[in-house]
Amino acid sequence: MTSSSSNTLSRWSTDDLLCWLLRGMAMIASTIVMLIVTFLIVEALPVLRHVGVLRFFTDPSWHPAEGFYNLTPMLWGTLFAMAGSVLIATPLGILSAVFCQYYAPTRLARPYRRLIELLAGIPSVVYGFWGLVVLVPLIGEIHPPGPSLLAGILVLTIMILPTIALMADASLANVPQQYVRGAAALGLPRWAMIRGVVFPAAKSGLFTGVILETGRAIGETMAILMVCGNVVQTPSNLFDPIRTLTANIALEMAYALGDHRAALFMSGLVLMALIIALTISAEWISRGRIYG
Amino acid sequence: MVEVATQQPNTREWLAFVLVWGSAVLVTATFCWLLGDIIWHGLSHLSWIFLTAPPENAGRRGGIGPILVSTFLILGVCLAVSLPIGIGTAVLLVEFTSDHSLFGRLTRRSLDVLAGVPSIVFGLFGNAFFCKTLGLGFSILSGGLTLACMVLPILIRSTEEGFRAVPSNYRLSAAALGLSRTTTLFHLLLPAAVPGLLVGLVLGVGRAIAETAALIFTSGYVDRMPESLLDSGRALSIHIFDLSMNVSGGDANAYASALVLIILLLIINGTVSWLATYGLHRKIVTV
């Protein structure tokens, strides 16, 4: 009797220990964001004191050397590039996951998956390089100048596709076999089964994939910088060059001093605000059902 | 009416079939174009000497030996830090925290935000925090830690998905048998969650090995053979970036380095999936 009670006692303490260990890890993981935000605010503070928040949205243009700090065109640039690429990449990625799981012969599915895994690891510089040398001249032939919102959207699509495709693939693979067998037993055709049974069951994973790819699309820097033209303007069509907030930081940080440098950190803060807004709206759309 | 009802699903099925195959072909074609471009330009410069020799003349000639070593070390530090923290956090979020508790929601939100932080911001942050505040300087350690912050959300998210996929009757049966949660975790849940974890690992390694902006400010630019983890070491992606954007006449070696990076990735991904199919299945059976 005593031995069994001491057993339960020690078992409880291992569980407790584990729980606290895990909590510690989670704390580390979640404080990183706080650290980053604090760091950005501290660095942006000088320009906020001199200029104020409002002028970042009302100034006539972005010419920090001459004291103009308007960020709105770049905010639009970021949003358009993100929306365009997510709109193309999401269906493409999910369909390619469906291909992998339900349409492709096994012999084809494996190398296909390997291919997409490979793409997840190609440096953005390589994508950007390819975009600059191959894609941009091609677009330039159709509608000059070439570096444009369209080029940005296409390169971003290719870059974020592996994220959504692999996440979707994993979540489709996790759909319990009974569901699929049940549907098949009911005589449902393949697509009807996927649409009616598999997608609802894999909803959480698909949604996670979309959030991750959107984050990646907002945060992408180097490739965008190489293909988008980087002109600070609100684009009026797909062939207009744009500059995103990330490209703004990467382009000018190397040579920025004083208020200019602080203003670039302000671009970083705006980006963070954008991402926080995205997360909140994702939560609002799903109303918590996603994680249930 | 009956005719319409039977007709419609058929058209729909056919359309879906075309769409699914079409997108797969489109994706494959785009990537073959891209990969073909790299292989075409890079293969002729690839040799054993290229892999082992140090770079000369700012990388236009010579090889990438020290750069490969630095890349491995950075990746090693990154995974050694991010894997335990990532898996731990995922376990906590799925198994030990209610989905609607404040702590769980806050952690999840902050991770979502972290996933969207631009890599250049990671770079500047890493430079300020690891290099200056913690005093690690430009080093492989700083670079690896910065990358660890970067891949954490990806790792956690996909591991979480893996845990979610484990049927709840596993947990219930384990609890009914009187197993402690620690035992359940290590013997039942972790092995079952491995597929999700592996996707995260592949995505995370991919992101880490491809990272440029975050490493320029943390692990640095020095292309000498590193002598310790506190030495600065140039990663492969930075080398590619420098050769293609900053060094005129570096394109040929940039392509070759990109090819090496892709082969490296192929090896890593291959090993991971081999582990998944052979190494871990056995474990589940024996337990």
Next chain:
Amino acid sequence: MYRLTQIFPQKALGSFVVFLCASYLGIGGSATAQTSTDQLSGKLVITGASTLAPLISEIGKRFESLHPKVRVDVQTGGSSRGVADARQGLADIGMVSRAMKDEEKDLYAYPVARDGVGIILHKDNPVQALTDDQVVAIYMGKITNWKDVGGNDVPITVVNKAEGRSTLEVFLHYFKLKNTDVKAHVVIGDNEQGVKTVAGNRNAIGYVSIGTAEYDESQGVPIKLLPTGGVAASTETVRNSTFPMSRPLHIVTRTSPVELAKTFIDYAQSRAVHDIIKQQYFVPLVD
């Protein structure tokens, strides 16, 4: 331990595992390595302009071979970082790829080389020369078609540099333009990006470092350099100071340099490195 790392380069890949162990132990080892007193030893950290980084890196390598106990760590990141790091003492020497500004007079600046800024067009563009007024009109958006300056009937694509870049400052200063007046279609960062943008667009006009452009032109990249103010753009005219658009490349220190830093700066300014400067497509200073 130290012997290990010295044998290492010859057998680079073969002894990966040994190396990994060695490098972990090396954290403790490297700190004590700088204590020996004979002649020069220690570590020199140099940060700053990406334009200068490959050059100083190569000079550093030769300096290391002359003084085996010295380590020169070069980090890239931009002129402003060179200034900031040198001021805060994070780096022993900063690299600045432009003339020093008035507010930077507190730093000790040493020019090591010169670099010209030349206007480039696509090779197929029939325009052979532009007057200064025409360039100004093109960049201000008053001339938007090549036919107005003797070319084909196609719109002009104006390529400009990002705010703060020193090539931009040199360009604006020579043409007496304000960046707010420039109507650009493409804004670029590094020189190679400019070359690749113009090479990929028949109707583009841009300006980049002359050394870069000259090298790429000789390698068959379809671009051409235009004369500025009637002077042909080449490293030769930059060398004899007849070319009007050029910039000095500096290395800077916070205090008057002593010992190691002084030896290095003297070396970087000496004739012994002129071949490296030419190799990196910059112009050595005439002494």
